Amino acid sequence: MEAHQALPYLRETLVFLALTGILIPLLQRLRVNQVLGFLAAGTLVGPFGLGLWAGDHPWLAMFTFTEREGVAMLGEIGVLFLMFMIGLELSAERLWALRRLVFGAGTVQVFVSAAIIGVIAWSFGNSIESAFILGSVLSLSSTAVVMQLMTERRTLGTPLGQAGFSILMLQDLAVVPLLILLGVLAKGTSEGMVTLVVLTLAKSVAAIALIYLLGRRVIRPLFHSFTQQRQPDVFMALTLLSTLGIAALTEMAGLSMALGAFLAGLLLAETEFKHEVEVTIEPFKGLLMALFFMSVGMAIDVREVARSPLWLPLSVIGLFIIKTLVIAVILRIGGFNWGRAVEGGSLLGQGGEFAFIVVGFTMASKLMPADTGQFIMLVVSLSLFATPAVARAGRAFGDWWERRHPDHPGQLDAAVAEPVAGRVIIAGFGRVGQLVGQMISAQGVPWVAFETNPRVVGKLHASGLPVYFGDAARLELLNKAHAEEAAAIVLTMDHPASALHAVKAIRRAYPKVPLFARSRDERHALALKQAGASYVIPETLETGLQLSAFVLQSLGVGEGKAAHVVQVERDRRIAELHG
Incomplete structure (x- = not known):
């Protein structure tokens, strides 16, 4: 007993590690999407799955989760590192390169989808607060599922893949204001709500700006100081320290720890250590994903399926229809033909993993009734399970459309x-x-x-x-x-x-x-x-060389000599590149 008290939830941790060790290689061998596999496994061994019968069959308790406290503890750790990995994927360079798609298509998609879903939720009797939350979270898609599908299909580098990735980037950025607004709703009352929103937003923005600015001045020198020997254990320790330390700072500021973990990833994404951090956490990436999605699966009460045998599938279908149509119209306006636009919409039509975080928070803070929260978690889960099939159907439709419209620019004559x-x-x-x-x-x-x-x-x-x-x-x-x-x-x-x-x-x-x-x-x-x-010419190289030639001539260097100097430098750099 003393040993168990010294290390709480030891049994749950051992069961989780055992399941993960079996699942990760098994899912890879069977080529099953890991997110879906972890969700299914979590639902099966969770308190609402086999855990329901653990009291009558004690042997089931050996490999099931019967206490929600242990699940919540695992889930909180999973949330932190999921948000950290999302932040690490974002960078100013990527945002700038895809700025039109990110801040154009992405922003329109989130606002339009949130408005449509929110109005529908309100018309079904939900409160204004619940409708706002549901519209916001269901407008977001699953970065984990979509990125894995695009990676498997090798479509991430295509124009459609870049458009989908850009929309996902904006959705990830939308997490920040949404987390702040959730904190406002959890604290506020109907009286003085506007004042509370303004004050909380001002406080939150100031705290985030302060943490971000201080973090930029601290993180890079910290990594420089302690990574001279390039020891992986030191790098891992610093990564954990940055993640948990910034998460603790945001909690002290009255914000969520998840937001702090996201900021930690964002800060490291701006440093020269980004790729080293990615390599360092790569062995743990599958484990951390399993931790989050299995804990989500464990929190889902599958008995809700029997209580809503009609509304659940209709809600999943409705979610896909709304988001697919919204995204397809945006992509069509952006220049894609209808076939590829619908393909992109179907790929992003599901609910996202962030919905589990938000719905769990709103249920705990009484912002949303428990039965509504369970229903939404099931809708999002089922939409994730349906995504591979829906995405295949969308791709088939895109191919069919292009075959039926050979006159459309894009078909070889x-x-x-x-x-x-x-x-x-x-x-x-x-x-x-x-x-x-x-x-x-x-x-x-x-x-x-x-x-x-x-x-x-x-x-x-x-x-x-x-x-x-x-x-x-x-x-x-x-x-x-x-x-x-x-x-x-x-x-x-x-x-x-x-x-x-x-x-x-x-x-x-x-x-x-x-x-x-x-x-x-x-x-x-x-x-x-x-x-x-075979041969590569850097755009910046030619621009710099031509500019240098004009500068040399303006300084009195003869045209022939300037051309010779530039040519020698061109040959040298190209030789280094192709040598």
């Missing part, structure tokens, strides 16, 4: 599908791609271009240029263009991730075709070169 000896394929037909096309046309070299912006394609294709809508990373598109017989493939894509994905796919499929690529900078150029590009 007979002319481009015929092999042309010595033709160059240009992937990305913006300013750089158009310049390449003009210069090789002047030499009588045939070419064909693919571009993901339908407005650009429509304008240029109508003028008679061989420009078609399509993603050059899709091998079926390149196969139809007979890329194996191309004289060269030129990549001029703007998005670094899309270019890297395309290089890898093209090099695997066509190892002998010369592959030329434009990169954003020298670091990106090195990544493209390692992925298989």
Whole structure:
């Protein structure tokens, strides 16, 4: 007894570790989505699953969770590290690169979906507060499930994958104001609510800004000081210290620990230690995901399914319909055809893991009735289970749409599908791609271009240029263009991730075709070169060299000498890159 008191919930911890050790390799071998596997396992061994019969059958208590306190303890740890990993995925560089999609499409999706779902929830008799909470949390999708599906399909680097990832990034950012508002609702009353909201928001923003600014000044020097030997145990200790320490600071400020863990991830994402942290926590990533999602599954009362055999499936279907339509319209306005827009909407149509955190908090703080909370947790869980099938159906619809609409920009016509000896394929037909096309046309070299912006394609294709809508990373598109017989493939894509994905796919499929690529900078150029590009030109290198030539001439250096100096530097840097 004394040993058990010295280490609370020892049995629950041992059961969890045993289950995780069995589940993780089993799910990987069976190629089952880990999130869904952990949810199902948690539901099965939780207090509302086999735990219900543990009193009558004592042997069941050996591998089930019968006490909700142990589940809550595990769940809180899981929440903290899930929020930390979400924050670590975000960075100013990524946000800036995808700013139009993130703050445009993402913001519209969250607000429109939240408004529609909130109004429906209110019309079913929920209070204004509950309707607001339900609309907000159900507008968010599952980052864990969607990212895993896109990774398995290798679609993350495609335009549709980047659009989906951008919407997920905005949803992750929306967690911060939502956590703050939940704190306001938990403390407030109807009287003086506006004043309380303003004061709490002001206090929260000030606390977050202070923690963020201090964290930026402390975290980087702290890691620099203690990681000189690059010992993994020291790195892990600092990562844990940063996560739990900042979480403790936000709790002291009257905010949630989950928000602090999110800020810790966000701070580390801005440092040069980000990738080392990712490598350090990689062995624990599956364990931490299992901790969170199994604890969520354990909190779900499956008996609610029998109580609502009609409304549960209807609610899941309704959630998918609302979010799929909203996202599809946004993507269609953004330039995707209806087939791919619906595919993207179906991929993001489920509820998200953050709903479990919010619903659990609102149930504990009496903001939402327990029966409503259990119902919503089941709706979100069932939507996660349905996501792989719905996403497959969405992809099938996208393929069917493109087959039925061959006149849509993006379909290869007979002319481009015929092999042309010595033709160059240009992937990305913006300013750089158009310049390449003009210069090789002047030499009588045939070419064909693919571009993901339908407005650009429509304008240029109508003028008679061989420009078609399509993603050059899709091998079926390149196969139809007979890329194996191309004289060269030129990549001029703007998005670094899309270019890297395309290089890898093209090099695997066509190892002998010369592959030329434009990169954003020298670091990106090195990544493209390692992925298989034959020749890479960094955009910043040429800009810097040309600018240097003009500066030298203005300082009195002769034009010929300036050109020679620049050429020597160009040759040196390119030799280093391709050496």
